[in-house]
Amino acid sequence: MQYKWIALSNTTVGILMATINGTITIISLPAIFRGIDINPLVSFQYLLWILMGYNVVTATLLVSFGRLSDMYGRVRLYNLGFLIFTIGSILLSLTPGKGDTGALELIIFRIIQGIGGAFLFANSAAILTDAFPIKERGKALGINQIAALAGSLVGLILGGILSTIDWRLVFLVSVPVGIFGTVWSYTKLKELSQPQRQGIDVPGNLTFALGLVLVLIAVTYGLMPYGGSQTGWSNPWVLASMGSGLALLAGFVFVETKVKYPIFRLSLFKIRMFSAGNFASMLRSFAYGGLMIMLVIFLQGIWLPLHGYSYSETPLWAGIYMIPLMIGFVSMGPISGWLSDRYGARLLSTLGMVIVGSGFLALSTLSYDFSYPEFAAIIFFMGIGNGMFASPNTASIMNSVPKEVRGSASGMRATLQNTGQTASIAMFFTIVIITLSGVLPHTLAASLTDAGAPQLAPVAYHIPVTGALFSAFLGYNPVREIISTLPPSVVSTIPHSVLSTIEARDWFPDAIAPAFMQALRVAFYVGAAMSFVAAIVSAMRGKVVIAEEDKVPERKGEIKQQ
Structure with missing residues (x-):
């Protein structure tokens, strides 16, 4: 072969x-x-x-x-x-x-x-x-x-x-x-x-790796709730990580023009x-x-x-x-x-x-x-x-x-x-x-009311959007779990048939x-x-370029276009 x-x-x-x-x-x-x-x-x-x-x-x-x-x-x-x-x-x-x-x-x-x-x-x-x-x-x-x-x-x-x-x-x-x-x-x-x-290139490796890691960590944690927000983009640690990462990547560009x-x-x-x-x-x-x-x-x-x-x-x-x-x-x-x-x-x-x-x-x-x-x-x-x-x-x-x-x-x-x-x-x-985050709480509240449990509508505003999204993906019904934390006096006011409906696994996907x-x-x-x-x-890539045996371009040079 x-x-x-x-x-x-x-x-x-x-x-x-x-x-x-x-x-x-x-x-x-x-x-x-x-x-x-x-x-x-x-x-x-x-x-x-x-x-x-x-x-x-x-x-x-x-x-x-x-x-x-x-x-x-x-x-x-x-x-x-x-x-x-x-x-x-x-x-x-x-x-x-x-x-x-x-x-x-x-x-x-x-x-x-x-x-x-x-x-x-x-x-x-x-x-x-x-x-x-x-x-x-x-x-x-x-x-x-x-x-x-x-x-x-x-x-x-x-x-x-x-x-x-x-x-x-x-x-x-x-x-x-x-x-x-x-x-x-x-x-x-x-x-x-x-x-x-x-x-x-030790300086280049360090600045690039650390900068990119900080940016990607900030992006990842920006998806998580912070305080009263559904995302973490207002989290000072996320902002600091993003800012530091971008600064290091900008520094990386400068470093690469100086190292041998x-x-x-x-x-x-x-x-x-x-x-x-x-x-x-x-x-x-x-x-x-x-x-x-x-x-x-x-x-x-x-x-x-x-x-x-x-x-x-x-x-x-x-x-x-x-x-x-x-x-x-x-x-x-x-x-x-x-x-x-x-x-x-x-x-x-x-x-x-x-x-x-x-x-x-x-x-x-x-x-x-x-x-x-x-x-x-x-x-x-x-x-x-x-x-x-x-x-x-x-x-x-x-x-x-x-x-x-x-x-x-x-x-x-x-x-x-x-x-x-x-x-x-x-x-x-x-x-x-x-x-x-702008529509889901209202949608869930309306679905709970339509199902016959208006007293549970406030529950919808306590379900994290990220958690709701992943719960649907993984086959969990977060409403069922939140109901289990409510006082028995509240749960007892909901008809059993309504509880069976909203705790069913297919109800939550339909609601969201x-x-x-x-x-x-x-x-x-x-x-x-x-x-x-x-x-x-x-x-905008221009004409075909083939650089089969050309030498590496110097910083101020270019590869010949054929």
């Missing part, structure tokens, strides 16, 4: 495993939380960190790992990533604790997985760019990108199946794949580029195709990164229960009902990669983001009780648009940089993409929570559905706007 196909198959397995792990956790959270005995109404901060901790770690480490791979070998660090990821998966499957202890153990082990995932994400595109000739890179990177999205959607289905058996299987399933991939990568992959033995061996090669942004492709990718991640989790929450917490599915079945069916998104991406990804090898990336990537933006607008027209075929058609075409954008855009970025800095370029590309995705999840949650769909529409409008901006940036 030619080495290029060995490289493609191994990196595809690595990316597939890493992305499966991301969504398999999302879909399995109800089973995981039940398995460790966590109440989402009072402990949803753990849910946020289990969801976002992995992305925070990978986004923080990608650029540093990409730079280190140029110095010590891309294959060497990629192999190490496979090993660390496998160790993290084993630890997750063995999580011994319960309650808060179990949740903290899960978060720590997910961070270990994130370190391994950062090595995989930072080096896969660079390894493929080294292995494939120019005319085949679009196709190869397209297949790799397909694996990334396919893994995201396979994770939904696999998590739905495994979580109904045992939540530990959700993490254990990665172990045999990880062991096989680790052995395979150590024995078959080889270095095709000469490592550049240069100094380590920068980890973030700002000179690469002088290449029009590199800068336009990366900024378009980051905007696409901002627009699209939080979409999947919002659709999963809506399907699993509202739409499926309202259509008669039990909560034990909703994880599986939520994954199945997201399949059209995967089909759209998988059907277009190889075609767009093949076309970009011949005609360039600008038209394909730009048109792809226009389709994605139009899909957001189409989703905003749906009611909360939508017809599934209509929903399936919309997400299918959004998958088509993403397939048109992803592989041509990645190929154009990697083709535009010299061979000796591909590790850094790949790390920079993945950092911007993963940072955008993490911020997108926080952005979608923030939009939904802020919108819900209109308000949640209203909040989602706002998020869809924002996603559409950012997708159209990404299309504009993509169209």
Whole structure:
């Protein structure tokens, strides 16, 4: 077998495993939380960190790992990533604790997985760019990108199946794949580029990592209630973390212009195709990164229960009902990669983001009780648009940089993409929570009154919006728990039939559905706007740039455009 196909198959397995792990956790959270005995109404901060901790770690480490791979070998660090990821998966499957202890153990082990995932994400595109000739890179990177999205959607289905058996299987399933991939990568992959033995940019690593961590921590805790507010954006600690993080990132830009061996090669942004492709990718991640989790929450917490599915079945069916998104991406990804090898990336990537933006607008027209075929058609075409954008855009970025800095370029590309995705999840949650905070209490109060319990209407104003959102997702009815804390004299005034109605699991999804769909529409409008901006940036990438053997540009120089 030619080495290029060995490289493609191994990196595809690595990316597939890493992305499966991301969504398999999302879909399995109800089973995981039940398995460790966590109440989402009072402990949803753990849910946020289990969801976002992995992305925070990978986004923080990608650029540093990409730079280190140029110095010590891309294959060497990629192999190490496979090993660390496998160790993290084993630890997750063995999580011994319960309650808060179990949740903290899960978060720590997910961070270990994130370190391994950062090595995989930072080096896969660079390894493929080294292995494939120019005319085949679009196709190869397209297949790799397909694996990334396919893994995201396979994770939904696999998590739905495994979580109904045992939540530990959700993490254990990665172990045999990880062991096989680790052995395979150590024995078959080889270095095709000469490592550049240069100094380590200690100031740049510290300012970038600490700055990005502080910003992402602020974004995460900004989603939690603070005082009388439904979000934490007025929390002084959140504001201080955000301000300090942004100041450090601004300082990082200055540091990188002064150090001898920068980890973030700002000179690469002088290449029009590199800068336009990366900024378009980051905007696409901002627009699209939080979409999947919002659709999963809506399907699993509202739409499926309202259509008669039990909560034990909703994880599986939520994954199945997201399949059209995967089909759209998988059907277009190889075609767009093949076309970009011949005609360039600008038209394909730009048109792809226009389709994605139009899909957001189409989703905003749906009611909360939508017809599934209509929903399936919309997400299918959004998958088509993403397939048109992803592989041509990645190929154009990697083709535009010299061979000796591909590790850094790949790390920079993945950092911007993963940072955008993490911020997108926080952005979608923030939009939904802020919108819900204005309408949900009134909606719940009206639903309680209509159900025959007007004396419980004040209860609606004491349910945290974030807790209500995650409770619906995880199959909890927070009204039932709050009723249990009321004086017996109040509860005794409510007819038993009314209590049975409002404590039923399907009552709460029905009560919050209109308000949640209203909040989602706002998020869809924002996603559409950012997708159209990404299309504009993509169209500005200019002529095709190939920098096969060019030297690294000096700070004041540029790479020759051919």
